[in-house]
Amino acid sequence: MVVESFSAEDTFKYGQLLGAKVPAGSVVCLNGDLGVGKTVFAKGVAKGLGVTEPVSSPTFTIVQEYREGRIPLYHFDVYRIEDPDEMYEIGYEEYFYGDGVCLIEWAEQIRELIPETATQVTIEKDLDKGLGYRRITIEFGGQDETSGD
Numbered sequence: 001m002v003v004e005s006f007s008a009e010d011t012f013k014y015g016q017l018l019g020a021k022v023p024a025g026s027v028v029c030l031n032g033d034l035g036v037g038k039t040v041f042a043k044g045v046a047k048g049l050g051v052t053e054p055v056s057s058p059t060f061t062i063v064q065e066y067r068e069g070r071i072p073l074y075h076f077d078v079y080r081i082e083d084p085d086e087m088y089e090i091g092y093e094e095y096f097y098g099d100g101v102c103l104i105e106w107a108e109q110i111r112e113l114i115p116e117t118a119t120q121v122t123i124e125k126d127l128d129k130g131l132g133y134r135r136i137t138i139e140f141g142g143q144d145e146t147s148g149d
Contacts (some may be wrong), residue, residue, distance in 0.1 A: 001140075002136070002137050003135075003136045004133070004134070004135060004136070005037070005132075005133065005134040005135075005136055006130065006132055006133055007132045008037060008132070010134075011037040011040045011041050011044065011123070011134055011136065012040050012041070012043060012044040012047070013044060014041065014136055015041035015042065015044020015045040015046075015048065016044040016045070016047045016048040017044075017048060018044070018045055018048060018138070019044060019045035019046060019048020019049045019101075020048035020049075021048075022045070022049070022071075022101050022119075023071075024071045024099050024100065024101065025097075025100075026102070026118075026119060027096055027102045027104065027114065027117070027119070028045065028101065028102065028103050028119045028121060029104050029107030029108075029114060029118050029119065029120050030103065030104060030105045030121050030123070031106075031107060031108055031120060031121065031122040031123070032122055032123035032124060033124075033125070036123040036124065036125055036134060037123050037134055038057075038105045038106075038123060039055075039056070039057045039105065041121065041123060041136070042055060042057070042075055042103050042105065043055045045073070045103055046066060046069070046073055046075070046103075049066075049071055049073050050068065050069035050070045051066045051073055052068060053066060055075065057075075057077045057105060058075055058076065058077045060080075062076060062078065062080070062081070063075065063076045063090060071099070071100055071101050072098075072099065072100030072101070073100060073101050073103060074095045074098075074100050074101070074102045074103070075103045075105075076095075076103065076104040076105065077104075077105040077106060078105070078106050078107065078109045078110050079105065079106040079109065081106075081109050081110060084109075084110045084112055084113050087110055087113055092113065096113070096115060097115075107120075117141045118141070119138065119139065119140050120137075120138070120139040121138050121139075122136070122137045122139075123135075123136050124136075124137075
C-alpha cells in the first residue's frame with residue numbers, strides 16, 4: 001500500500017491510522033533517510049494506540065516503553081547499533097515476541113533480527129513534489145497489501 005503525505009500532519013495521521021489497527025505482538029519497521037518523518041509517523045502510531053504521554057525518538061536509550069495505551073508500545077531507535085549482537089544485551093526478543101507493539105526506527109541496522117512477519121513502513125521524500133511531500137509505503141507481513149502476493 002502506498003499513501004502520499006503532503007505535510008507532517010498527514011504523516012502523523014497515517015501513523016495514527018496504523019496504530020489504531022495494529023494488533024498485539026506486531027513489529028513495525030520504520031525505514032527512510034534522516035529527516036523524512038519516521039519519528040512523526042511513530043508519534044502517530046503511539047496516538048493511535050492511545051498513548052497520551054509525549055513520544056520522542058529514543059536515540060540514546062535504544063528503547064522507550066509506553067504502557068498506558070490499549071497495547072504496550074516499545075519504541076526502538078537502533079541508529080547507533082553497530083552490531084546486531086548489541087540487541088541481545090537489551091533483551092530484544094522479549095520485546096519482539098511479546099505482547100506489545102514494537103516500532104523500530106532505522107530497522108535496516110538490524111535486518112537479520114527482524115521477524116519475517118514484520119510490517120515494513122518506508123518513508124521517502126520527493127522534492128519535485130514539494131518540501132513536505134512524502135511517499136509512505138506500507139508492506140504488511142513482508143507483503144505489499146495491494147499486490148496480492
